[in-house]
Amino acid sequence: MSAPPINNLSISHSSRSVTEPIEPSADLVHLSQYIANSKKFQVSGSDESEFNENLRRAVQAFEAGVFPQLIADGSSGSYFIHDVNGATLAVFKPRDEEPFADLNPKWPKFFQRILCFCCFGRACLIPNHGYLSETAASLVDSRLHFNIVPKTRIVKLMSPTFFYGRRFGKQIEARPKEGSYQMFVNDYESATAVLTRWNEIGLNNALTLPEIHEFTILFQKMCILDYVIRNTDRHMDNWLIRHVPGRELKIAAIDNGLAFPIKHPETVSVFRHFPFNWSALSWSHKPWDRELRDDLLATITPVFVDNLCKELMVLFRHDKSHSRLLTYSQMRVVRGQLWNLRHSLIANETPCDLVKRVPLLVSRRYHGAPVSENWDQCFYARTDEELSRGCC
Structure with missing residues (x-):
């Protein structure tokens, strides 16, 4: 078959809901x-x-x-x-x-x-929105300043x-x-291969103390990212590690296409919960790094949550099959994850403790923009069972 003419890329435009306009802000990207x-x-x-x-x-x-x-x-x-x-x-x-x-x-x-x-x-996910989920995960990673998603x-x-x-x-x-x-990220290996090698030679032989501290922070960033976007498909082969002893240590969280559910997976099926596989690792039992904890508590304010959700809604509305109500449901889950993350950071828990928290759906108390920096004044949280209906 002959090669098609090259017109490889085309621009697409999103539509905005007239019932819930997005407030213009210098902090929001186009x-x-x-x-x-x-x-x-x-x-x-x-x-x-x-x-x-x-x-x-x-x-x-x-x-x-x-x-x-x-x-x-x-x-x-x-x-x-x-x-x-x-x-x-x-x-x-x-x-x-x-x-x-x-x-x-x-x-x-x-x-x-x-x-x-x-x-x-997967009943909790919108079909054929994986390309949006991949892009949205990169957006969330950027807003949290993690730099672990290519x-x-x-x-x-x-x-x-x-x-x-x-x-x-x-x-x-x-x-x-x-x-x-x-x-594409070059010279990375699957977490399975790297962690197995580290275990075989002994962690103290594989990593220096500064490297152990650095990897702990990177690992916790990935845990937070997965939790916020409620990734339903994180396993040991789709997060990658690049380790050049004494020189470089990085993590790449790839394959984020099965995230941003409309409901918590735990409430959709009694058989398929899609747990976070990293929660079984010993690294997940370490308390939050103090500097990471302080930075995140200063970052995830009501204004940050509001701006992040608005950006995600703009992105999700790009798809021609977009449903406003389903997008609102996705945002309730995202806010709920951020709500739980904030309380976990305040309590100085571990990533393993975070995933044990009761899944919540969080809605807004305000219209337009947050009215204060007080979370309880801006949002209210409910479980899936408690939510019969409500406005995003």
């Missing part, structure tokens, strides 16, 4: 910082130069006939993006090839959808190597696909 422009092949923002250069190299490779490569692992259509020299630039996940989408090229999910439809999907934005790409289905035995003509574009 949608163009999340979604690539089709003419300039870039996203806006003063700190986006690295991402834009990465995307420019990808477009250059497309024009040279270097197309995405399907990743064999995983349950969805995910693709490595390479530059003209073969170096990996990013991972692209098309919306219509997500785990529960019709054009998922992986056969196991196809058979599950046909033969096991009664247990297909920068992720939404782009449109077109390639003959994407899966377009088949019709009467003939390949369907290629067309642009929208999805999440996450910058």
Whole structure:
């Protein structure tokens, strides 16, 4: 099949609800910082130069006939993006090839959808919103100043190597696909491999005392991120570690597409709770790092929560199948997670203690903007069982 004409990226616009307008604020970013422009092949923002250069190299490779490569692992259509020299630039996940989408090229999910439809999907998540979840996780990571999620934005790409289905035995003509574009991190290993190696040689032999302290902070940041976005798919193979002894220690939290539920998973099914697997590690039993704790308590104010939720709502409204009520439900969960996180930090608990807290849904008491810095004056919390109906 001949290569399609290169018109790889296109801009998309979000709609805003007339019943709940978003207050303009200098602290809030524009949608163009999340979604690539089709003419300039870039996203806006003063700190986006690295991402834009990465995307420019990808477009250059497309024009040279270097197309995405399907990743064999995983349950969805995910693709490595390479530059003209073969170096990996990013991972692209098309919306219509997500785990529960019709054009998922992986056969196991196809058979599950046909033969096991009664247990297909995750009832707490909005189907085919993984690309938004990936991008939103990058947003939350940025707002919390964690820098553990590789920068992720939404782009449109077109390639003959994407899966377009088949019709009467003939390949369907290629067309642009929208999805999440996450910058690739080099020289990282899975947490399983690294932690196993550390355990084999002994932690004190693997890490210096400063490195143990540094890793504790990085690990706790990942725990907080997962908790805030209520990640339902964090396991030992989708968080990565880069360790150069005595020189560098980093964590990368990837695969954030199954997060931002409309309800707490614990209340949806008695069989599938999607626990945080890191809570079984000994690292999760260490109290919050004091500096991290103090920084977060100073950060997560009612104004911060309000701005974060407004930014997330703008992003989620980008999808053509957007439901305002479902987005409001997602925000109740996010606020509830931040509510519990704040109380856990105040009590100087551990990440393991945090996940044992009763899941809450938190709604606003105000209209427009927070009326004070007092949480109880701005929000009220309820459990899923207590919430019959209410306004976001």
